[in-house]
Amino acid sequence: MLKLLKLWQTLGDRMDVHKNARLTPAGREIMVRRVVEGGQTPEAIATAVGVCPRTVRKWVKRFRAEGLAGLHDRSSRPHRLRRPVPAAIIARIEALRRQRWTGAQIARETGVSKATVSRILRRLGLNRLRALEPVEPVRRYEREHPGELIHIDIKKLGRIDGIGHRITGDRRGQSSRRSRGQGLGWEFVHVCIDDASRIAFAQVMPDETKESATAFLKAALAYYQSLGVTVARVMTDNGGCYRAFDFRDACRDLGLKHIRTRPYTPKTNGKAERFIQSALREWAYAQPYTHSDRRIAELPRWLHRYNWHRPHGSLDAKPPISRLGLSEDNLLRLHI
Numbered sequence: 001m002l003k004l005l006k007l008w009q010t011l012g013d014r015m016d017v018h019k020n021a022r023l024t025p026a027g028r029e030i031m032v033r034r035v036v037e038g039g040q041t042p043e044a045i046a047t048a049v050g051v052c053p054r055t056v057r058k059w060v061k062r063f064r065a066e067g068l069a070g071l072h073d074r075s076s077r078p079h080r081l082r083r084p085v086p087a088a089i090i091a092r093i094e095a096l097r098r099q100r101w102t103g104a105q106i107a108r109e110t111g112v113s114k115a116t117v118s119r120i121l122r123r124l125g126l127n128r129l130r131a132l133e134p135v136e137p138v139r140r141y142e143r144e145h146p147g148e149l150i151h152i153d154i155k156k157l158g159r160i161d162g163i164g165h166r167i168t169g170d171r172r173g174q175s176s177r178r179s180r181g182q183g184l185g186w187e188f189v190h191v192c193i194d195d196a197s198r199i200a201f202a203q204v205m206p207d208e209t210k211e212s213a214t215a216f217l218k219a220a221l222a223y224y225q226s227l228g229v230t231v232a233r234v235m236t237d238n239g240g241c242y243r244a245f246d247f248r249d250a251c252r253d254l255g256l257k258h259i260r261t262r263p264y265t266p267k268t269n270g271k272a273e274r275f276i277q278s279a280l281r282e283w284a285y286a287q288p289y290t291h292s293d294r295r296i297a298e299l300p301r302w303l304h305r306y307n308w309h310r311p312h313g314s315l316d317a318k319p320p321i322s323r324l325g326l327s328e329d330n331l332l333r334l335h336i
Helices: 002-013 025-036 042-049 053-071 087-098 103-110 114-124 174-179 210-226 245-253 266-284 292-308 320-324 328-334
Strands: 150-158 186-194 200-205 233-236 257-260
Touching (some): 025 053, 042 053, 087 114, 103 114, 150 266, 186 210, 186 266, 200 292, 266 292
Parallel strands (some): 233 257
Antiparallel strands (some): 150 186
């Protein structure tokens, strides 16, 4: 009997069963064969295995009726429901839900309990109202020629005078330092990316005012002009600096058409948002900087690597500069 217990424990450890389960299908087979073929009493087997004699007789009965198949676990769900919900009621519940009725309203209208309505809606995949909203298709667009559209955005970064918590993981003292008025403040990374070529430009400015936004716009146009790209349109979000009259007048004087994204829809300006993610990961937080000035000094080097050498996922693993189709002489002249 001791060997039977050891064998049962070994088989149980190899199977994914409940941690408190007394028997496994293999253990049940050994148990019933001891009764059917070995002639032992259910009481003796029950004592050895740690179950009641009634359980032993149950498995013996199933084994004699169904063989080994009868020793496997069965679903506890009844074969027949006493009062299943008619199909017409289920269809009515679905129709009312698609009219955006709540579960309580549907239950009151159909005479079905709220629990039943909830179960039916979950089975239909309509238990959340958002399931009724049509899935908005992904809209991807790309201008055909470089310069047709550039995206501009701003990312705020905290100034540092030592290695920050993103590297060390130590946030101690940050809140108290700011509360004492000893915080270092912020610096603002103005970024720009061309829609067709993905050639990017960025500068760190002291603020996000209309003056800084206008100065960055002119610097970005000068950079693209140095590559032989003439910009026709500029897309921004609805930040105050971009809604200012000075920025509007600058776009007009520079011959640019200014496009603003729909409010609360950052995906419209998604190329700039995605470029900011790459910049943060590969430049701002890529290495431990001991001061903001060191981080700023690294930005032009990273931008050169991004535009001229880094494979871009949406450009068949080619760098953005490849989209300009520059001749060999121009490549040598511009690659500094």
